[in-house]
Amino acid sequence: MYNEQSATPEQRKIIHSLVKAGNPAKGCPHRFAWLEEFVDWPDGKTFGYFMPLIDTKRYVSMAEIESKRIAHPGYGIMVEACRQLAECLRELHIGGYCYRDISKKNFLLNPDSGDVMICDNDNIIIDRQDIGNIKGTTSFVAPEVILNTAKPSTVTDLHSLAVLFFHLLCGGHPLHGKKERETKVLDVISSRKLYGLDPVFIFDPKNRSNRLPDEKGYRHVAKQWKVLPVHIRNLFLKAFTSGLKNPSERVTDIEWKNALTQMQDLHHVCACGAENFWDPLLHQQSNCWHCSREVKYPPKLYAKGKSVQAMLVISGRRVSTLHFGDKSGYHAVGEMEENLQDQSFVMLRNKSKETWKATLGDQKADVIPNLSIPLVPGLVIKAGVNELLVYP
Numbered sequence: 001m002y003n004e005q006s007a008t009p010e011q012r013k014i015i016h017s018l019v020k021a022g023n024p025a026k027g028c029p030h031r032f033a034w035l036e037e038f039v040d041w042p043d044g045k046t047f048g049y050f051m052p053l054i055d056t057k058r059y060v061s062m063a064e065i066e067s068k069r070i071a072h073p074g075y076g077i078m079v080e081a082c083r084q085l086a087e088c089l090r091e092l093h094i095g096g097y098c099y100r101d102i103s104k105k106n107f108l109l110n111p112d113s114g115d116v117m118i119c120d121n122d123n124i125i126i127d128r129q130d131i132g133n134i135k136g137t138t139s140f141v142a143p144e145v146i147l148n149t150a151k152p153s154t155v156t157d158l159h160s161l162a163v164l165f166f167h168l169l170c171g172g173h174p175l176h177g178k179k180e181r182e183t184k185v186l187d188v189i190s191s192r193k194l195y196g197l198d199p200v201f202i203f204d205p206k207n208r209s210n211r212l213p214d215e216k217g218y219r220h221v222a223k224q225w226k227v228l229p230v231h232i233r234n235l236f237l238k239a240f241t242s243g244l245k246n247p248s249e250r251v252t253d254i255e256w257k258n259a260l261t262q263m264q265d266l267h268h269v270c271a272c273g274a275e276n277f278w279d280p281l282l283h284q285q286s287n288c289w290h291c292s293r294e295v296k297y298p299p300k301l302y303a304k305g306k307s308v309q310a311m312l313v314i315s316g317r318r319v320s321t322l323h324f325g326d327k328s329g330y331h332a333v334g335e336m337e338e339n340l341q342d343q344s345f346v347m348l349r350n351k352s353k354e355t356w357k358a359t360l361g362d363q364k365a366d367v368i369p370n371l372s373i374p375l376v377p378g379l380v381i382k383a384g385v386n387e388l389l390v391y392p
């Protein structure tokens with residue numbers, strides 16, 4: 001139910017249209033607690049809507065994680081949550097809608113699986129429809145909305161999404177450095193300056209005016225930033241340098257989704273138990289961020305098609321058409337499995353419809369659909385026009 005001030009005729013119109021339209025996110029409707037029915041309060045002064053009850057035993061808020069009431073679920077889970085959020089936004093945007101208020105308050109997550117539930121859906125409107133007063137949560141809002149030169153839209157959503165991902169992966173705000181540290185009161189005037197007039201990324205390679213202070217409350221952000229693979233850091237750099245003021249240069253939801261899917265392929269747990277990411281763009285891998293020792297990574301599988309993508313050989317991971325740069329949709333091509341006879345190798349099962357031609361030195365073998373082959377370094381698999389190569 002809305003309080004009387006918020007129960008405006010415009011909001012009434014929005015709720016009616018969202019209930020009538022149904023959830024536009026066709027690929028992941030179960031991740032939205034969508035508005036199901038409009039409800040008029042009997043006194044006629046206010047109204048509201050029915051939505052599904054969220055199981056708060058399974059889903060927790062970011063506030064619960066940040067206050068340490070719930071143990072931090074770990075990087076792997078956070079990456080999965082980000083990937084799902086990118087997918088949900090993508091679906092909403094394709095449906096012609098914008099969310100307007102992306103922030104860490106408007107979704108819940110399952111700390112065991114990374115599954116997300118987007119809760120506050122009454123801010124959603126048809127993209128660029130000039131209705132309602134919702135501008136979003138100040139620290140997540142795009143500069144042009146803060147400055148009142150644009151209304152919330154799918155492109156301003158992209159800025160908020162990048163801010164949210166930075167929170168989830170680095171544990172801080174991308175613009176909270178020296179400038180925010182020196183701000184005595186974060187009021188309307190100082191917020192306008194920090195997020196609208198003069199926003200500077202804390203890791204901006206050219207503009208060093210807003211570096212992270214080397215003190216408690218900021219230091220962990222620099223540490224977490226270094227754990228991120230280079231391709232993810234590059235997306236943040238794009239989002240918070242050129243993308244800050246040029247909306248057309250923002251990182252799109254599909255770019256995030258693909259990059260986060262790739263990040264999952266690089267995830268590896270060090271012998272000490274800390275989560276690290278192997279980085280195909282680095283010649284020299286960083287030591288474990290936790291124990292400072294060299295991380296022993298498993299062999300790597302390179303998928304060569306329209307593009308080249310690398311992943312770690314770990315049982316349970318899948319090779320899909322996306323790994324070959326095929327953007328037409330996700331189809332599993334192969335699945336990595338434990339080798340029950342010899343634990344030192346991981347097997348790759350052919351999940352495609354074509355026979356693979358495998359070569360290892362001077363040995364050759366056909367891998368028919370549903371058969372598997374051990375992924376040993378030096379192995380080359382011809383899968384139609386694509387190739388799979390295993391490196392140590």
Ligand SMILES: [Zn+2]
Pocket residue numbers: 270271272273274288289290291292293
């Ligand atoms: Zn370690």
